[in-house]
Amino acid sequence: MRWQAYHTPQSVDEALSLLSQYAGGAQIVAGGTDLILDMQQGNHSALQALIDVTTIRDLDQIREDNGWIVIGAAATHAAIEASPLIRHHGAALAESCSVVGGPQVRNVATIGGNVAHALPAADGTIGLLALNAEVQVCTWNGAAVECTWQPLLSIFVGPGKNRLAANQMIGAFRFPVRALRSGSAFDRIMRPQGVALPILGVAAQVTLDESGRRAVAASIAVGPAGPIPFRATESETILLGAPTLDETALERAIDAAQRQAELRTSKHRASKEYRHEMIAVLLRRVLPKAVARAQAA
């Protein structure tokens, strides 16, 4: 038996008090598309209990709240892809969730599981990162739950490892509503028969000034390009300093991303050199698309 007990809590309080009682012997499960497969394949030790967070009321909600788009941790990739709010305010996220697995996977796999699994190439994570998303970490203090918002990158430690303790879970994510003259986009390169993770994924968001040519904000997320999801900060600085977002600025941003990215060769996906070239291919697709969306907004 890979687990002894399976709990279906109705609230975050109940889920976290259960999790704490097992003191490391239990784990949260959402869609199970990473965790259960890992257990079946022997890559994860047996557990005393699984705590299913998809039964928690409203944990799958997507809503606008006071200048933010808030996405419950148990929202599925299918729900995010179909959400008019997310398509409007965070196209990069809708696009990144729309390519995760196939329809069966997207119907059950959650954005919380995608982030908590902590892989640097996870598609939904890369989409969230380009939107400057924050993560809500909920902690059981022995009597009640306290939730705080923190930058998305703060919960990553390394490949497959997050910073959540045995009394913590992700409650939600949020990103700012789309600013005036702002647009975002995502694209990835996948092996034709590829399953699970891409060779490379890139998401970008830009906000333009009144002329519609100069960037006043820019964010670029790339994965895998290091042990944790990667922000191409040097490219962002170049875009922000460019008098206009033309071909020269784009090529300089590509050079910077290629220099800053920590690429590696993976046996099942691609060589480091191929990934280096694909940074350019994807940025040439994604940045002009984000700029065009910003100009049309």
Ligand SMILES: Cc1cc2nc3c(=O)[nH]c(=O)nc-3n(C[C@H](O)[C@H](O)[C@H](O)COP(=O)(O)OP(=O)(O)OC[C@H]3O[C@@H](n4cnc5c(N)ncnc54)[C@H](O)[C@@H]3O)c2cc1C
């Ligand atoms: C066939 C197939 C294709 C796939 N294709 C892709 C792909 O193209 N792109 C991609 O990025 N991924 C892909 N995946 C991986 C996977 O589907 C995603 O990472 C998915 O989002 C995981 O979500 P889940 O709800 O299934 O997570 P689960 O498997 O339930 O959980 C994963 C991890 O997150 C933890 N967790 C879950 N929810 C929370 C929470 N709220 N708080 C704290 N910890 C939590 C669990 O304890 C576990 O450690 C694929 C998987 C399969 C099986």
